[in-house]
């Protein structure tokens with residue numbers, strides 16, 4: 001019998017009675033990580049002056065070093081930030097764009113990142129280009145063809161997801177990076193969902209920048225994201241808040257951006273240890289297997305398609321909702337249904353508009369088991385009235 005499933009729910013604060021099948025949106029830290037963060041907070045509050053001046057700099061770099069080992073990166077190329085949104089903003093707002101420059105996204109790009117691109121385009125006259133990615137995704141060639149068709153000599157920056165938010169599809173990153181390079185474009189990977197789901201060797205990806213989260217799939221306390229930068233892409237990178245260390249180099253500038261609570265960053269290693277003690281490979285096999293089995297079972301019962309073939313997914317899969325749950329395919333109606341499912345049914349699941357329809361995106365985490373997905377399946381079969 002696997003050690004995963006319901007019995008691990010007691011390692012988390014998750015409220016009883018809720019089918020929690022949306023780890024992907026905000027994550028959920030284990031109690032041991034919350035306790036580690038609390039220990040750092042208590043140490044800080046016992047002597048704020050001593051801690052923030054004398055203890056923090058080294059403690060922070062040790063925490064970075066532990067995360068860097070997990071990501072197979074050099075700690076000098078890695079900094080903590082609040083979240084993946086902040087990391088993407090750092091890159092977008094540090095680069096200098098001019099009218100006519102293009103920033104390449106796609107129709108699956110994350111909404112907040114799209115808005116950050118809009119902001120930069122509004123200020124600089126650069127233009128965002130967003131080829132349409134068909135869902136269900138059929139194969140890697142199709143994804144790459146969309147990018148290839150949209151790349152041009154004007155493309156300054158490609159922003160590509162490691163794992164797309166609405167569909168949960170894993171992108172063929174090495175090929176996407178090579179394509180961008182062949183057009184002279186720089187590459188920012190939006191890796192919000194990848195750390196913890198996928199084996200990572202950040203330098204080997206060949207990208208310029210990687211924006212990631214530890215608070216989604218790496219069991220960190222909330223507010224724990226990171227930015228990795230290739231060495232030759234660090235020179236013009238600055239944090240969103242410029243502070244004392246301006247001009248003193250990548251790590252120094254990001255390690256202090258003003259007074260804040262550093263506990264989530266300092267406790268990042270506790271999340272990595274939680275995962276490694278469970279067994280990284282075993283946890284991955286369990287979560288991927290569970291996500292695929294649950295999604296395939298629901299898709300069969302509903303007679304609806306999946307967002308892509310199982311091999312293209314980690315721990316998240318999307319299924320188109322049945323007709324009686326289809327309203328306007330907008331973010332507002334998706335949000336309404338998602339709130340109704342939480343409020344009235346106690347089911348935490350992500351509902352997303354894609355391809356002119358509403359879809360459910362399921363997550364599988366080590367505390368989930370097949371029964372967690374049954375009530376959603378049953379509800380989807382019920383016709384109103």
Ligand SMILES: Cc1ncc(COP(=O)(O)O)c(C=O)c1O
Pocket residue numbers: 024025083084085086109110112113161163164165190192193213225
């Ligand atoms: C692809 C992608 N990028 C960025 C983010 C933003 O993550 P955060 O809210 O932690 O900044 C998300 C969140 O779900 C995401 O799915």
